[in-house]
Amino acid sequence: MAAILSVRGLTKRFGGLTAVDSVDLDFESGRLHAIIGPNGAGKTTFFNLISGFLRPDEGRVEFNGQAISGLKTHQIARLGMSRTLQIKSVFNQLTVRENVWIAAQARLPSLHPFRPAARFKATDEKVERLLAEVGLTGLADRQAGTLSYGDMALLELSIALAAEPRLLLLDEPICGMSPQETVSTVEKIVELSKSIDIILIEHDMEVVFDIAQDIVVMAQGGVLARGNAREIAADERVREAYLGSDDDDEEAGDA
Numbered sequence: 001m002a003a004i005l006s007v008r009g010l011t012k013r014f015g016g017l018t019a020v021d022s023v024d025l026d027f028e029s030g031r032l033h034a035i036i037g038p039n040g041a042g043k044t045t046f047f048n049l050i051s052g053f054l055r056p057d058e059g060r061v062e063f064n065g066q067a068i069s070g071l072k073t074h075q076i077a078r079l080g081m082s083r084t085l086q087i088k089s090v091f092n093q094l095t096v097r098e099n100v101w102i103a104a105q106a107r108l109p110s111l112h113p114f115r116p117a118a119r120f121k122a123t124d125e126k127v128e129r130l131l132a133e134v135g136l137t138g139l140a141d142r143q144a145g146t147l148s149y150g151d152m153a154l155l156e157l158s159i160a161l162a163a164e165p166r167l168l169l170l171d172e173p174i175c176g177m178s179p180q181e182t183v184s185t186v187e188k189i190v191e192l193s194k195s196i197d198i199i200l201i202e203h204d205m206e207v208v209f210d211i212a213q214d215i216v217v218m219a220q221g222g223v224l225a226r227g228n229a230r231e232i233a234a235d236e237r238v239r240e241a242y243l244g245s246d247d248d249d250e251e252a253g254d255a
Contacts, residue, residue, distance in 0.1 A: 002065075004029040004167050004197045005050065009059035012045055019045040021221035022059070027214075032193040034212035035201050036232075038241060041218040043201045047169050051083050052076045064166060082160040083169035089156070092145030096136055096155055099144050100127045103162035130158045134188060150181030157188070168192065170200040174207060186211060209233065217241070 003026040012020040020042045027033050035043050048054040050061050052073040060069045068076050090099050104126045131137045134154045139147065144155060153173055160168060173189065174182045182204070190211050192198060202208050208215060209229040217225040217232060219241045225232060232238055 002029055003027055003062075004064055005199070006062040007050065007059060010046070010049055010056055010061065011058040012042075012049055012054060013057050018221050020049060020056075023218075023221075023223055025216065025223065027197070027199060029197050031197075031213045032190070032211060033197075033199040033214045033216065034208045035199065035216045035218060036203070036205070036208055037218035037224070040220075042221040043218055044171060045221075046218070047083060047171055047201065051081060051169060077163055077165075080164070080166035081169065082163045082165035082167070083171065084153070084156045084160050084173060085171055090144045090152065090159065092143070094144055095141050096144055096147070097127060097131065097140040099155060100130055100158050100162055103159040104130070106162075126162070130161055133161070134158045135184065148181075150177040150185065153177065153181075153185065154188075157185075161192075165196060167197045167199070170198060170202075172201055172203060174202065174204060182207070 005025075005027040007023055007025050010020055010023040010025075011018065023042075023046065035046065037043055045054065049056050050063075050068075052068070052071055052075070055070060060067060062068065063076065063079060063081055066079065068079065068081075071079075091102070094102075101123060104123050105120075128137070128140075131140050134157050136151065136154055136158060139151060144152070147155060153176075157170075157173070170189065174185050177185060186207055189198065189200070193211075200208075200212075209232075212229065215227060215229060215232045216223060217235075217238050224241055225235045225238050227235070
């Protein structure tokens, strides 16, 4: 199957630190991908590079067969790539519905004071559909700044979906959620992956191993391993770098 995203030689340095080190990766369309790794492995920097938040020092990125290295974030978004952020970014003073409406309207070529009412009606209908899709209809009139962390994450997801993406990048989508919120959000991610290509960064290994069809392990800016859940769990390099080895467990028990 064709790759929805390809990177070659992708590199980013911050002073003397190489945050992403000559990474080569292809992400096939039609699979739910996950990127894991210890803190400082370069995962979020990798997301920032492919989504245009940062410019690479070296290498190239292709999205859906088109070179996107050097494009700005809004240009990449218009090509069909959306992402959520670790630090939630919404208009806290606006309602949930208003936040999604702005995102949905922004997809149109331009805002115009004399745009026919039918265009706004179409946006209104789209917003209601998105709110229902992520389970926020009951909170549509709630001020965004008063949402729980889990509901805030769902709002960010609906904002990302408003762009009608082909590829969705999720940066720790369930971080800070309650167990109940985690279950419902994970179910939503799996459901979305049937129609949208998804790459997620996540620290909850139980979730990753349960839902991801393809797992990339990063460490020290590079790709340490890649495979399915069984292969990654059995990889001794991964156990040592991220999951903890049997020796570590024994030492912890002796302590």
